[in-house]
Amino acid sequence: MRHIAIIGTGYVGLVSGSGISDFGHKVICADIAGEKIKMLQAGKMPIYEPGLDELVDRNIKAERLSFSTDVGKTIRDSEVIFISVSTPQSENGEADISAVKAVAKIIGKNLNERKVICTKSTVPIGTGKIVSEIINENKSTETDFEYVSNPEFLREGSAVKDFLWPDRVVIGAESEWAFEIMKDVYRPLYINETPIVHTTVETAELIKYASNAFLSLKISYINEISALCEKVGADVHVVAKAMGSDGRISPKFLHPGPGFGGSCFPKDTSALVSMAQNKNVPMRTIQAAIETNAHQKKRMVKKLQALTGDFSGLTIGILGLAFKSKTDDVRESASLEMVGSLLKAGAQVKAYDPEANTSFAEFYPQITYCKTWEEAVKDTDAVAVMTEWNEFRTMDAKTLKNLMKSPIILDTRNILSRKELQKNGFSFDNVGRPMETK
Numbered sequence: 001m002r003h004i005a006i007i008g009t010g011y012v013g014l015v016s017g018s019g020i021s022d023f024g025h026k027v028i029c030a031d032i033a034g035e036k037i038k039m040l041q042a043g044k045m046p047i048y049e050p051g052l053d054e055l056v057d058r059n060i061k062a063e064r065l066s067f068s069t070d071v072g073k074t075i076r077d078s079e080v081i082f083i084s085v086s087t088p089q090s091e092n093g094e095a096d097i098s099a100v101k102a103v104a105k106i107i108g109k110n111l112n113e114r115k116v117i118c119t120k121s122t123v124p125i126g127t128g129k130i131v132s133e134i135i136n137e138n139k140s141t142e143t144d145f146e147y148v149s150n151p152e153f154l155r156e157g158s159a160v161k162d163f164l165w166p167d168r169v170v171i172g173a174e175s176e177w178a179f180e181i182m183k184d185v186y187r188p189l190y191i192n193e194t195p196i197v198h199t200t201v202e203t204a205e206l207i208k209y210a211s212n213a214f215l216s217l218k219i220s221y222i223n224e225i226s227a228l229c230e231k232v233g234a235d236v237h238v239v240a241k242a243m244g245s246d247g248r249i250s251p252k253f254l255h256p257g258p259g260f261g262g263s264c265f266p267k268d269t270s271a272l273v274s275m276a277q278n279k280n281v282p283m284r285t286i287q288a289a290i291e292t293n294a295h296q297k298k299r300m301v302k303k304l305q306a307l308t309g310d311f312s313g314l315t316i317g318i319l320g321l322a323f324k325s326k327t328d329d330v331r332e333s334a335s336l337e338m339v340g341s342l343l344k345a346g347a348q349v350k351a352y353d354p355e356a357n358t359s360f361a362e363f364y365p366q367i368t369y370c371k372t373w374e375e376a377v378k379d380t381d382a383v384a385v386m387t388e389w390n391e392f393r394t395m396d397a398k399t400l401k402n403l404m405k406s407p408i409i410l411d412t413r414n415i416l417s418r419k420e421l422q423k424n425g426f427s428f429d430n431v432g433r434p435m436e437t438k
Protein backbone atom coordinates (compact mmCIF):
# COMPACT_ATOMS: atom_id res chain seq x y z
CA MET A 1 0.00 0.00 0.00
CA ARG A 2 1.40 3.37 -1.04
CA HIS A 3 0.57 6.89 0.08
CA ILE A 4 -0.61 8.90 -2.89
CA ALA A 5 -1.45 12.58 -3.37
CA ILE A 6 -3.69 13.76 -6.18
CA ILE A 7 -3.40 17.52 -6.69
CA GLY A 8 -6.39 18.81 -8.64
CA THR A 9 -9.68 17.04 -7.96
CA GLY A 10 -11.58 17.57 -11.23
CA TYR A 11 -12.85 15.04 -13.78
CA VAL A 12 -9.41 13.43 -14.03
CA GLY A 13 -8.16 13.89 -10.45
CA LEU A 14 -11.31 12.62 -8.75
CA VAL A 15 -11.65 9.57 -11.00
CA SER A 16 -7.92 8.76 -10.81
CA GLY A 17 -7.79 9.32 -7.05
CA SER A 18 -10.78 7.14 -6.31
CA GLY A 19 -9.56 4.56 -8.85
CA ILE A 20 -6.08 4.38 -7.32
CA SER A 21 -7.59 4.06 -3.83
CA ASP A 22 -9.69 1.21 -5.22
CA PHE A 23 -6.41 -0.47 -6.24
CA GLY A 24 -5.67 -0.59 -2.48
CA HIS A 25 -3.56 2.54 -1.93
CA LYS A 26 -4.16 5.35 0.53
CA VAL A 27 -5.08 8.46 -1.44
CA ILE A 28 -5.60 12.11 -0.51
CA CYS A 29 -7.22 14.25 -3.21
CA ALA A 30 -6.36 17.93 -2.71
CA ASP A 31 -7.71 20.99 -4.46
CA ILE A 32 -7.68 24.76 -3.96
CA ALA A 33 -11.43 24.86 -4.73
CA GLY A 34 -12.73 24.81 -1.16
CA GLU A 35 -16.38 24.36 -2.14
CA LYS A 36 -15.55 21.23 -4.14
CA ILE A 37 -13.60 19.68 -1.27
CA LYS A 38 -16.34 20.59 1.21
CA MET A 39 -18.91 18.82 -0.98
CA LEU A 40 -16.73 15.72 -1.27
CA GLN A 41 -16.12 15.66 2.48
CA ALA A 42 -19.88 15.82 2.94
CA GLY A 43 -20.30 12.81 0.64
CA LYS A 44 -21.63 14.83 -2.34
CA MET A 45 -20.36 14.62 -5.92
CA PRO A 46 -19.23 17.90 -7.50
CA ILE A 47 -19.53 16.42 -11.03
CA TYR A 48 -21.76 13.94 -12.80
CA GLU A 49 -19.90 10.83 -13.91
CA PRO A 50 -21.63 7.41 -14.04
CA GLY A 51 -20.45 5.05 -11.28
CA LEU A 52 -18.17 7.63 -9.65
CA ASP A 53 -20.30 8.14 -6.52
CA GLU A 54 -20.16 4.41 -5.71
CA LEU A 55 -16.40 4.25 -6.29
CA VAL A 56 -15.79 7.29 -4.08
CA ASP A 57 -18.18 6.12 -1.38
CA ARG A 58 -16.69 2.61 -1.25
CA ASN A 59 -13.16 3.91 -0.79
CA ILE A 60 -14.08 6.56 1.78
CA LYS A 61 -15.75 3.83 3.84
CA ALA A 62 -12.63 1.66 3.51
CA GLU A 63 -10.63 4.67 4.79
CA ARG A 64 -8.42 4.68 1.72
CA LEU A 65 -9.73 7.94 0.24
CA SER A 66 -9.92 11.42 1.77
CA PHE A 67 -10.06 15.04 0.62
CA SER A 68 -8.17 18.14 1.63
CA THR A 69 -7.58 21.79 0.77
CA ASP A 70 -4.16 21.64 2.41
CA VAL A 71 -2.05 20.97 -0.69
CA GLY A 72 1.29 21.32 1.15
CA LYS A 73 0.46 18.81 3.88
CA THR A 74 -0.98 16.39 1.31
CA ILE A 75 2.36 16.52 -0.53
CA ARG A 76 4.40 16.06 2.66
CA ASP A 77 2.31 13.03 3.67
CA SER A 78 2.64 11.21 0.31
CA GLU A 79 5.34 9.35 -1.61
CA VAL A 80 3.80 9.68 -5.09
CA ILE A 81 2.35 13.06 -6.11
CA PHE A 82 0.04 13.17 -9.11
CA ILE A 83 -0.49 16.58 -10.72
CA SER A 84 -3.94 16.60 -12.34
CA VAL A 85 -4.84 20.27 -12.47
CA SER A 86 -6.43 21.98 -15.47
CA THR A 87 -4.34 23.01 -18.50
CA PRO A 88 -6.79 25.17 -20.48
CA GLN A 89 -6.17 26.77 -23.84
CA SER A 90 -4.52 30.17 -23.63
CA GLU A 91 -5.20 33.13 -25.97
CA ASN A 92 -2.49 32.09 -28.46
CA GLY A 93 -3.74 28.49 -28.71
CA GLU A 94 -1.01 27.02 -26.50
CA ALA A 95 -1.76 25.06 -23.33
CA ASP A 96 -1.76 27.26 -20.24
CA ILE A 97 0.37 25.37 -17.71
CA SER A 98 0.31 28.03 -15.00
CA ALA A 99 -1.65 25.76 -12.60
CA VAL A 100 0.92 22.96 -13.15
CA LYS A 101 3.73 25.42 -12.41
CA ALA A 102 1.94 26.64 -9.27
CA VAL A 103 1.68 23.07 -8.03
CA ALA A 104 5.36 22.40 -8.88
CA LYS A 105 6.31 25.35 -6.68
CA ILE A 106 4.31 24.00 -3.72
CA ILE A 107 5.83 20.56 -4.27
CA GLY A 108 9.31 22.10 -4.12
CA LYS A 109 8.51 23.89 -0.89
CA ASN A 110 7.11 20.72 0.71
CA LEU A 111 9.61 18.15 -0.53
CA ASN A 112 10.51 16.42 2.74
CA GLU A 113 11.71 13.04 1.38
CA ARG A 114 12.48 11.32 -1.93
CA LYS A 115 9.23 11.22 -3.93
CA VAL A 116 7.86 10.43 -7.36
CA ILE A 117 6.38 13.53 -8.98
CA CYS A 118 4.01 12.48 -11.71
CA THR A 119 2.08 14.67 -14.15
CA LYS A 120 -1.27 13.31 -15.27
CA SER A 121 -2.54 16.59 -16.73
CA THR A 122 -2.14 16.91 -20.49
CA VAL A 123 0.93 19.10 -20.85
CA PRO A 124 3.11 20.26 -23.76
CA ILE A 125 6.26 18.34 -24.55
CA GLY A 126 9.04 19.70 -22.38
CA THR A 127 6.81 20.45 -19.37
CA GLY A 128 8.52 17.67 -17.42
CA LYS A 129 11.77 19.62 -17.54
CA ILE A 130 10.02 22.85 -16.49
CA VAL A 131 8.30 21.15 -13.53
CA SER A 132 11.59 19.60 -12.39
CA GLU A 133 13.37 22.98 -12.62
CA ILE A 134 10.66 24.70 -10.55
CA ILE A 135 10.80 22.01 -7.87
CA ASN A 136 14.59 22.28 -7.70
CA GLU A 137 14.43 26.08 -7.48
CA ASN A 138 11.94 25.95 -4.60
CA LYS A 139 13.23 23.11 -2.44
CA SER A 140 15.03 24.12 0.71
CA THR A 141 16.88 20.83 1.31
CA GLU A 142 18.95 18.49 -0.87
CA THR A 143 16.04 16.05 -1.01
CA ASP A 144 15.82 14.15 -4.26
CA PHE A 145 12.79 13.41 -6.46
CA GLU A 146 12.09 11.59 -9.72
CA TYR A 147 9.84 12.99 -12.41
CA VAL A 148 7.32 10.83 -14.29
CA SER A 149 4.80 11.56 -17.02
CA ASN A 150 1.65 9.44 -16.83
CA PRO A 151 -0.91 10.92 -19.26
CA GLU A 152 -4.55 10.01 -18.74
CA PHE A 153 -6.78 8.63 -21.49
CA LEU A 154 -10.15 8.37 -19.71
CA ARG A 155 -13.27 9.71 -21.44
CA GLU A 156 -15.92 11.64 -19.56
CA GLY A 157 -19.11 9.57 -19.45
CA SER A 158 -17.18 6.31 -19.12
CA ALA A 159 -14.30 7.61 -17.02
CA VAL A 160 -14.58 5.06 -14.18
CA LYS A 161 -14.51 2.11 -16.55
CA ASP A 162 -11.74 3.69 -18.63
CA PHE A 163 -9.59 4.25 -15.55
CA LEU A 164 -10.13 0.84 -13.96
CA TRP A 165 -9.84 -1.09 -17.25
CA PRO A 166 -7.62 0.99 -19.54
CA ASP A 167 -6.35 -0.15 -22.94
CA ARG A 168 -2.83 0.75 -21.80
CA VAL A 169 -0.96 2.74 -19.17
CA VAL A 170 1.78 5.05 -20.41
CA ILE A 171 4.62 5.74 -17.99
CA GLY A 172 7.34 8.12 -19.05
CA ALA A 173 10.10 7.57 -16.51
CA GLU A 174 13.84 7.86 -16.83
CA SER A 175 14.46 6.36 -13.40
CA GLU A 176 13.99 2.61 -12.80
CA TRP A 177 13.19 3.35 -9.14
CA ALA A 178 10.31 5.62 -10.16
CA PHE A 179 9.10 3.21 -12.84
CA GLU A 180 8.93 0.34 -10.31
CA ILE A 181 6.91 2.52 -7.91
CA MET A 182 4.52 3.51 -10.71
CA LYS A 183 4.12 -0.14 -11.68
CA ASP A 184 3.23 -0.82 -8.07
CA VAL A 185 0.64 1.99 -8.08
CA TYR A 186 -0.99 0.28 -11.06
CA ARG A 187 -0.29 -3.25 -9.75
CA PRO A 188 -3.83 -4.65 -10.23
CA LEU A 189 -3.66 -3.64 -13.90
CA TYR A 190 -0.08 -4.78 -14.32
CA ILE A 191 -0.79 -8.28 -13.01
CA ASN A 192 -3.85 -8.43 -15.25
CA GLU A 193 -1.57 -7.90 -18.23
CA THR A 194 -2.77 -4.42 -19.16
CA PRO A 195 -0.04 -3.14 -21.47
CA ILE A 196 2.30 -0.80 -19.59
CA VAL A 197 4.21 1.37 -22.07
CA HIS A 198 7.49 2.41 -20.47
CA THR A 199 9.00 5.32 -22.32
CA THR A 200 10.82 8.61 -21.89
CA VAL A 201 9.02 11.63 -20.44
CA GLU A 202 8.91 13.44 -23.81
CA THR A 203 7.51 10.44 -25.64
CA ALA A 204 4.80 9.98 -23.00
CA GLU A 205 3.87 13.66 -23.26
CA LEU A 206 3.60 13.39 -27.05
CA ILE A 207 1.61 10.12 -27.01
CA LYS A 208 -1.27 11.93 -25.30
CA TYR A 209 -1.45 14.74 -27.87
CA ALA A 210 -0.94 12.40 -30.81
CA SER A 211 -3.80 10.19 -29.59
CA ASN A 212 -6.31 12.98 -28.96
CA ALA A 213 -5.46 14.73 -32.22
CA PHE A 214 -5.90 11.49 -34.16
CA LEU A 215 -9.36 10.90 -32.65
CA SER A 216 -10.34 14.50 -33.44
CA LEU A 217 -9.15 13.91 -36.98
CA LYS A 218 -11.40 10.86 -37.32
CA ILE A 219 -14.43 12.84 -36.13
CA SER A 220 -13.75 15.76 -38.47
CA TYR A 221 -13.16 13.33 -41.31
CA ILE A 222 -16.54 11.63 -40.93
CA ASN A 223 -18.22 15.03 -40.48
CA GLU A 224 -16.80 16.15 -43.82
CA ILE A 225 -17.90 12.90 -45.42
CA SER A 226 -21.39 13.55 -43.97
CA ALA A 227 -21.54 16.88 -45.81
CA LEU A 228 -20.70 15.11 -49.06
CA CYS A 229 -23.29 12.42 -48.31
CA GLU A 230 -25.95 15.12 -48.09
CA LYS A 231 -25.05 16.39 -51.56
CA VAL A 232 -24.91 12.99 -53.27
CA GLY A 233 -27.74 11.21 -51.45
CA ALA A 234 -25.52 8.70 -49.62
CA ASP A 235 -26.05 7.56 -46.02
CA VAL A 236 -23.11 8.43 -43.76
CA HIS A 237 -24.06 5.73 -41.23
CA VAL A 238 -23.73 3.01 -43.85
CA VAL A 239 -20.49 4.56 -45.11
CA ALA A 240 -19.06 4.69 -41.56
CA LYS A 241 -20.18 1.15 -40.76
CA ALA A 242 -18.62 -0.29 -43.89
CA MET A 243 -15.45 1.74 -43.36
CA GLY A 244 -15.27 0.67 -39.71
CA SER A 245 -15.55 -3.01 -40.61
CA ASP A 246 -12.08 -2.68 -42.06
CA GLY A 247 -9.73 -3.69 -39.27
CA ARG A 248 -7.27 -1.02 -40.35
CA ILE A 249 -9.85 1.72 -39.74
CA SER A 250 -12.03 0.59 -36.74
CA PRO A 251 -15.62 1.83 -36.25
CA LYS A 252 -14.75 3.97 -33.21
CA PHE A 253 -14.92 7.77 -33.48
CA LEU A 254 -16.62 7.58 -36.85
CA HIS A 255 -19.92 9.01 -35.63
CA PRO A 256 -21.10 12.10 -37.47
CA GLY A 257 -22.43 14.90 -35.27
CA PRO A 258 -22.50 18.62 -34.56
CA GLY A 259 -18.72 18.91 -34.13
CA PHE A 260 -16.53 17.78 -31.25
CA GLY A 261 -16.36 19.68 -27.97
CA GLY A 262 -15.32 18.96 -24.42
CA SER A 263 -12.37 19.99 -22.35
CA CYS A 264 -9.80 17.99 -24.33
CA PHE A 265 -10.03 17.68 -28.12
CA PRO A 266 -10.42 21.39 -28.94
CA LYS A 267 -7.60 22.56 -26.66
CA ASP A 268 -5.30 19.60 -27.31
CA THR A 269 -5.47 19.87 -31.11
CA SER A 270 -4.79 23.58 -30.84
CA ALA A 271 -1.88 23.03 -28.43
CA LEU A 272 -0.36 20.39 -30.71
CA VAL A 273 -0.49 22.73 -33.71
CA SER A 274 1.12 25.54 -31.66
CA MET A 275 3.80 23.24 -30.25
CA ALA A 276 4.70 21.90 -33.69
CA GLN A 277 4.69 25.42 -35.17
CA ASN A 278 7.25 26.48 -32.55
CA LYS A 279 9.47 23.68 -33.85
CA ASN A 280 8.78 24.62 -37.49
CA VAL A 281 6.83 21.42 -38.10
CA PRO A 282 3.53 22.02 -39.87
CA MET A 283 0.56 19.99 -38.59
CA ARG A 284 -1.59 20.36 -41.69
CA THR A 285 -3.94 17.46 -40.99
CA ILE A 286 -4.69 18.61 -37.43
CA GLN A 287 -5.12 22.21 -38.55
CA ALA A 288 -7.68 20.94 -41.07
CA ALA A 289 -9.47 18.92 -38.37
CA ILE A 290 -9.78 22.07 -36.24
CA GLU A 291 -11.14 24.13 -39.15
CA THR A 292 -13.58 21.40 -40.15
CA ASN A 293 -14.83 21.22 -36.59
CA ALA A 294 -15.46 24.96 -36.33
CA HIS A 295 -17.25 24.80 -39.67
CA GLN A 296 -19.36 21.81 -38.59
CA LYS A 297 -20.68 23.71 -35.56
CA LYS A 298 -21.67 26.63 -37.79
CA ARG A 299 -23.13 24.24 -40.36
CA MET A 300 -25.60 23.02 -37.69
CA VAL A 301 -26.83 26.58 -37.13
CA LYS A 302 -27.28 27.03 -40.90
CA LYS A 303 -29.19 23.75 -41.11
CA LEU A 304 -31.64 24.92 -38.46
CA GLN A 305 -31.99 28.27 -40.20
CA ALA A 306 -32.73 26.52 -43.48
CA LEU A 307 -35.63 24.77 -41.75
CA THR A 308 -37.04 27.79 -39.88
CA GLY A 309 -36.02 30.87 -41.85
CA ASP A 310 -35.09 33.99 -39.86
CA PHE A 311 -34.66 33.09 -36.16
CA SER A 312 -35.87 36.47 -34.95
CA GLY A 313 -38.97 36.18 -32.76
CA LEU A 314 -38.96 32.35 -32.81
CA THR A 315 -38.87 30.08 -29.74
CA ILE A 316 -36.41 27.24 -30.20
CA GLY A 317 -36.14 24.15 -27.99
CA ILE A 318 -32.61 22.83 -27.41
CA LEU A 319 -32.36 19.23 -26.27
CA GLY A 320 -28.91 18.50 -24.85
CA LEU A 321 -26.33 21.01 -23.63
CA ALA A 322 -23.42 18.78 -22.60
CA PHE A 323 -20.74 18.16 -25.24
CA LYS A 324 -21.75 14.50 -25.20
CA SER A 325 -24.09 12.26 -23.23
CA LYS A 326 -23.40 10.93 -19.72
CA THR A 327 -21.57 14.05 -18.59
CA ASP A 328 -22.46 17.49 -17.21
CA ASP A 329 -19.46 19.05 -18.97
CA VAL A 330 -20.43 21.78 -21.44
CA ARG A 331 -16.94 23.05 -22.27
CA GLU A 332 -16.73 23.76 -26.04
CA SER A 333 -20.08 22.03 -26.52
CA ALA A 334 -21.80 22.51 -29.93
CA SER A 335 -24.83 23.79 -27.99
CA LEU A 336 -22.82 26.86 -26.96
CA GLU A 337 -22.43 27.84 -30.63
CA MET A 338 -26.07 27.04 -31.39
CA VAL A 339 -27.54 28.93 -28.43
CA GLY A 340 -25.17 31.87 -28.94
CA SER A 341 -26.25 32.19 -32.60
CA LEU A 342 -29.94 31.88 -31.75
CA LEU A 343 -29.79 34.58 -29.09
CA LYS A 344 -27.79 36.87 -31.35
CA ALA A 345 -30.44 36.50 -34.06
CA GLY A 346 -33.24 37.39 -31.64
CA ALA A 347 -34.70 33.95 -30.83
CA GLN A 348 -35.97 32.78 -27.44
CA VAL A 349 -34.38 29.55 -26.20
CA LYS A 350 -35.88 26.84 -24.01
CA ALA A 351 -33.35 24.17 -23.09
CA TYR A 352 -33.14 20.86 -21.32
CA ASP A 353 -30.25 18.57 -20.44
CA PRO A 354 -30.59 15.74 -17.89
CA GLU A 355 -27.32 16.76 -16.17
CA ALA A 356 -25.90 19.94 -17.67
CA ASN A 357 -28.52 22.70 -17.14
CA THR A 358 -26.54 24.16 -14.23
CA SER A 359 -23.14 24.18 -15.94
CA PHE A 360 -24.63 25.68 -19.14
CA ALA A 361 -26.32 28.43 -17.11
CA GLU A 362 -22.85 29.73 -16.25
CA PHE A 363 -22.48 30.66 -19.94
CA TYR A 364 -26.10 31.57 -20.76
CA PRO A 365 -28.11 32.45 -17.65
CA GLN A 366 -30.74 34.28 -19.75
CA ILE A 367 -32.36 31.26 -21.44
CA THR A 368 -35.19 29.17 -19.99
CA TYR A 369 -34.02 25.92 -18.40
CA CYS A 370 -36.56 23.09 -18.25
CA LYS A 371 -36.85 20.00 -16.09
CA THR A 372 -38.01 17.64 -18.85
CA TRP A 373 -37.71 17.42 -22.63
CA GLU A 374 -41.49 17.70 -22.86
CA GLU A 375 -41.36 21.07 -21.11
CA ALA A 376 -38.50 22.23 -23.36
CA VAL A 377 -40.26 21.44 -26.65
CA LYS A 378 -43.69 22.76 -25.58
CA ASP A 379 -44.93 25.63 -27.79
CA THR A 380 -41.64 25.89 -29.71
CA ASP A 381 -41.30 26.83 -33.37
CA ALA A 382 -38.50 24.30 -33.84
CA VAL A 383 -36.31 21.90 -31.86
CA ALA A 384 -32.62 20.98 -32.19
CA VAL A 385 -31.36 17.73 -30.66
CA MET A 386 -27.76 18.50 -29.71
CA THR A 387 -26.68 15.67 -27.36
CA GLU A 388 -27.23 11.93 -27.74
CA TRP A 389 -28.84 11.26 -24.34
CA ASN A 390 -30.78 7.98 -24.35
CA GLU A 391 -33.99 9.66 -23.24
CA PHE A 392 -34.03 11.66 -26.49
CA ARG A 393 -33.68 8.48 -28.53
CA THR A 394 -37.03 7.26 -27.28
CA MET A 395 -38.96 10.52 -27.81
CA ASP A 396 -42.21 9.78 -29.58
CA ALA A 397 -42.71 11.81 -32.80
CA LYS A 398 -46.47 12.09 -32.26
CA THR A 399 -46.04 13.49 -28.72
CA LEU A 400 -43.37 15.86 -29.99
CA LYS A 401 -45.68 17.15 -32.71
CA ASN A 402 -48.56 17.64 -30.28
CA LEU A 403 -46.39 19.64 -27.90
CA MET A 404 -44.63 21.85 -30.46
CA LYS A 405 -46.12 24.87 -32.19
CA SER A 406 -44.76 23.72 -35.54
CA PRO A 407 -43.22 20.34 -36.39
CA ILE A 408 -39.66 21.33 -37.27
CA ILE A 409 -36.69 19.40 -35.94
CA LEU A 410 -32.94 19.27 -36.47
CA ASP A 411 -31.35 16.03 -35.28
CA THR A 412 -27.60 16.72 -35.06
CA ARG A 413 -26.94 13.28 -33.53
CA ASN A 414 -28.97 11.17 -35.95
CA ILE A 415 -30.84 9.47 -33.12
CA LEU A 416 -34.46 10.01 -34.17
CA SER A 417 -36.41 7.77 -36.51
CA ARG A 418 -36.61 9.45 -39.89
CA LYS A 419 -39.56 7.22 -40.74
CA GLU A 420 -41.52 8.37 -37.67
CA LEU A 421 -40.73 12.03 -38.29
CA GLN A 422 -41.79 11.67 -41.90
CA LYS A 423 -44.99 9.84 -40.95
CA ASN A 424 -45.91 12.64 -38.55
CA GLY A 425 -45.33 15.39 -41.11
CA PHE A 426 -42.15 16.87 -39.61
CA SER A 427 -39.94 19.18 -41.56
CA PHE A 428 -36.51 17.89 -40.45
CA ASP A 429 -32.82 17.55 -41.10
CA ASN A 430 -29.93 15.47 -39.74
CA VAL A 431 -26.23 14.96 -40.42
CA GLY A 432 -25.45 13.10 -43.61
CA ARG A 433 -28.49 10.84 -43.99
CA PRO A 434 -31.05 11.01 -46.80
CA MET A 435 -34.44 12.35 -45.71
CA GLU A 436 -36.37 9.71 -47.61
CA THR A 437 -36.26 6.26 -46.03
CA LYS A 438 -36.73 3.10 -48.05
Ligand SMILES: NC(=O)c1ccc[n+]([C@@H]2O[C@H](COP(=O)([O-])OP(=O)(O)OC[C@H]3O[C@@H](n4cnc5c(N)ncnc54)[C@H](O)[C@@H]3O)[C@@H](O)[C@H]2O)c1
Nearest residue numbers: 008009010011012031032033085086087099121122152156
Ligand atom coordinates in the same frame (compact mmCIF):
# COMPACT_ATOMS: atom_id res chain seq x y z
N1 LIG B 1 -11.59 15.75 -18.65
C1 LIG B 1 -11.11 14.76 -19.38
O1 LIG B 1 -11.84 13.99 -19.99
C2 LIG B 1 -9.61 14.55 -19.46
C3 LIG B 1 -9.12 13.32 -19.94
C4 LIG B 1 -7.74 13.13 -19.99
C5 LIG B 1 -6.88 14.14 -19.60
N2 LIG B 1 -7.38 15.34 -19.17
C6 LIG B 1 -6.44 16.36 -18.72
O2 LIG B 1 -6.38 16.32 -17.29
C7 LIG B 1 -6.21 17.64 -16.77
C8 LIG B 1 -7.32 17.97 -15.81
O3 LIG B 1 -8.53 17.97 -16.53
P1 LIG B 1 -9.95 17.98 -15.80
O4 LIG B 1 -10.97 17.83 -16.85
O5 LIG B 1 -9.92 17.05 -14.64
O6 LIG B 1 -9.97 19.49 -15.27
P2 LIG B 1 -10.97 20.11 -14.21
O7 LIG B 1 -11.07 21.55 -14.58
O8 LIG B 1 -12.21 19.30 -14.09
O9 LIG B 1 -10.19 19.95 -12.81
C9 LIG B 1 -9.00 20.58 -12.50
C10 LIG B 1 -8.96 20.80 -11.01
O10 LIG B 1 -7.70 21.37 -10.68
C11 LIG B 1 -7.90 22.30 -9.63
N3 LIG B 1 -6.76 23.21 -9.55
C12 LIG B 1 -6.42 24.21 -10.39
N4 LIG B 1 -5.29 24.81 -9.97
C13 LIG B 1 -4.91 24.17 -8.83
C14 LIG B 1 -3.82 24.34 -7.93
N5 LIG B 1 -2.90 25.27 -8.15
N6 LIG B 1 -3.76 23.51 -6.88
C15 LIG B 1 -4.68 22.54 -6.67
N7 LIG B 1 -5.74 22.35 -7.48
C16 LIG B 1 -5.85 23.16 -8.56
C17 LIG B 1 -9.21 22.99 -9.98
O11 LIG B 1 -9.79 23.61 -8.85
C18 LIG B 1 -10.02 21.80 -10.51
O12 LIG B 1 -10.77 21.18 -9.48
C19 LIG B 1 -6.12 18.56 -17.97
O13 LIG B 1 -4.78 18.73 -18.32
C20 LIG B 1 -6.84 17.77 -19.05
O14 LIG B 1 -6.41 18.12 -20.35
C21 LIG B 1 -8.73 15.55 -19.07
